Amino acid sequence: MNNTVLLIGGCGFIGTNLAIGFASRGCQVHIYDKLCPDDKRFGEYSNKIEIARGDFSDVEKIRQIIEDTQPSLVVHLVSNTITNKNIESVIDDINEDVLSTVKLLNVIRDRQNLKFVYFSSGGTVYGNNGKRFNEETDPTCPINTYGWTKLCIENLIRMHSFQFGTEYLILRPSNPYGPWQNIYGHQGLVAVTLGKVMNNEEITVWGDGSIIRDYIYIGDLVDAVISLCLHNEYNETYNIGSGTGLSVNSILKAIEQVTNKGLNINYIEGRKTDIATNVLDNKKMLSKLANFKLAAINEGITETWKWINKTIKEK
Secondary structure (H helix, E strand, C coil): CCCEEEEECCCCHHHHHHHHHHHHCCCEEEEEECCCCCCHHHHHHHHHEEEEECCCCCHHHHHHHHHHHCCCEEEECCCCCCCCCCHHHHHHHHHHHHHHHHHHHHHHCCCCCCEEEEECCCCCCCECCCCCEECCCCCCECCCHHHHHHHHHHHHHHHHHHHHCCCEEEEEECEEECCCCCCCCCCCHHHHHHHHHHCCCCEEEECCCCCEEEEEEHHHHHHHHHHHHHCCCCCEEEEECCCCEEEHHHHHHHHHHHHCCCCCEEEECCCCCCCCECEECCHHHHHHCCCCCCCCHHHHHHHHHHHHHHHHCCC
């Protein structure tokens, strides 16, 4: 591929880190996003990253950006759906995410040598399928609209590739954490908890803390994704995870160790849409990435805590 990349939805947590990752490898990066807080977040790579602001539904604007920039790679990071929305929201989710993706696929379908990468979900697409470790070929049984929407888009991409030959990568990340994740938000256990610790606030945990998930440091996720893209591993679906399951309580304990602060935890009733255990089998990913080393959870949390203290406290 050439060295031009378009990140649609590239000002979020994953997008920001991907933009820096691609730019640090010599790529010219273009970002299309509805909101982007500031350009300073890209630091020394700001001269290699250009931002255009607009809504995902404005397909004509995206078409023009693709015409103007001629990227070899389009990365779709947009999702307007959240995991705890109820089924009544499915019509909005179809309009905002699914139909807009169909329009985007139609824009790129006749462009030779343009690769398409979609960030799906490693947790919610598998759902309650009875598996503790999920391989890419395991059954997909989403139990919320977020997972259903992601799976629907995955299947649209595969169908589009079959009909028009578009080369794609479908990525199913686990639970990434690290720099540029919103510490004041409602999603992302590590970031939100560290934000609460910084501000000496109570930490709310749904259920008893026994829920097990797969957590991956954002730097590892970026390295894995860019390596797969640069090595032309297309027309495939990959889990992007650590392959290790950790409970919410074990994450909280690790945060206590890293920050050296006691946590004020409030356990409340669990949610029906929370899957008890979900860990990604990452053997397929690792088979393509020679000598790939994943950060241990304490190591990743330490780096995230350093970033919070350096970046957030300086604002």
